[in-house]
Amino acid sequence: MAEKICVIGIWHLGAVYSACLADLGYQVTGVDADAARVAELNKGIPPLFEPGLQELITANIKAKKLRYITDLQKAVKGTGYVLVTFDTPVNDQDEIDLTDILNTADKLIDYLENDSVILVSSQVPVGTCDQIKSMIKMKKPSLRFDIAYSPENLRLGQAITCFLKPERIVVGANSSATLDKIETLFSGINAPVLKMNLKSAEMTKHALNAFLATSISFGNEIANLCDEVGADAIKVATALRTEGRIGGKIPLLPGLGFAGGTLARDLKVLKKIGSEKGCETRLIDSVYVVNQLQNGIVLRKLERTFGSVKGLSIGILGLTYKPGTSTLRRSSAMEIIGQLTNKGAKVKAYDPKADMTEVKEHAEFKFCQDVYAVAKDCDALVLITEWPEFKDLDYDRIMSEMKNPVFIDTKNLLNNELMMAKGFNYFGIGRGK
Secondary structure, eight states, rough: OOOOEEOOOOSSHHHHHHHHHHHHTTTEEESOOOOOHHHHTTTTSSSSOOTTHHHHHHHHHTTTSSSESHHHHHHTTTTTTEEOOOOBOOTTTTEEEEEEEHHHHHHHHHOTTTTTTEOOSSSSOOOOOHHHHHHHHHHHOOOEEEEEOOOOOOOTTTTTHHHSSSEEEEESSSSSHHHHHHHHHHTTTTTTTEEEEHHHHHHHHHHHHHHHHHHHHHHHHHHHHHHHOOOOOHHHHHHTTTTTOOOTTOOOOOOSSSSHHHHHHHHHHHHHHHHTTTTTOHHHHHHHHHHHTTHHHHHHHHHHHHSSSSSOEEEEESSSSSSOOOOTTOOOOHHHHHHHHHHTOEEEOOOOSOOHHHTOOOOSSOOSSHHHHHTOOOSSSEEEEEEEEGGOHHHHHHHOOOSSSSEEEOOOOOOOHHHHTOOOOOSSSSSSO
């Protein structure tokens, strides 16, 4: 019989982990306190859109390898591995809220069985796993168990591939036996396993995200300078990425600031550690500031063009955090819409996959059923989420619908020369205009 696994906390991370582990042959029980979410999952409907996830969940439920329940005790019973996979929430200041994770750890004390391993994959500050272990040991000192940390490396829109075909798997634990157990858990995945202690694994996640954030902010700052002097930041980034000491995957392409809270939360964690330990974090502090300022570039370009956005009709193409997902949570689009409406602009928007439940929570813009309705009588269009289908729109028709053919492409998705040839007053990011 297949080994049983319990996965706790089912939103994006937990839904992907539970479905993929079931697909690897485990008998998986996902548990979440939200009864409505559990009911939808058991129908094969994930809590947010992720390519291939609904099909994977449905197939493994049908194969009786996957189920979702609300009863933590029943989910943990008979399992050797208990995975903590909450999508760790952050507040508007990008600070982590560990409430769900610590409450779950407290409840596990009554249900955890001897010789089991808790594997945390939620994003947590360094030291959290030790804190959880101490909590459990204090209340139940006779329990034989251990804790490990394996930082998730999922990217919205590519999460299943990221899980099943990673470049490497980082595993942290303070005992070699536990490290071996986690390596066995992931043995169905063909990737090298990098073993280290708990705090090193937790710090690895912080360091990775801080490095990515630094790269994005550096690329954007270079792009802003390119705009001022007439250089092309895309060409500059291409030249940098072909340099062997830099690498082809580093995120240097110009655009908006990083969104979603994922990178920012790790910068905040590192800043806090530095403050508590008396260690200056000047580079990390600067990265955070640069990113906060970057999304103001849309408003700056519009004000440079029109003088003021007050009373203008602005259309937004793309609302989600990134293509391949449905969530508006912490998206750049929502931040930019807030900046525009605060300055008196009227905003219309369209997104092909936006969660309409989330859309209805925002009265500050009008949601349209297609791009052409957004374009009608608009003074400017702003492309924010680089959905592939936006490349194939009828831009001649779009321009004919607009009051002023001003187009800001924050992701440099479109051919700038072609757009200008059509008559658009076209602005990319870092394209010398």
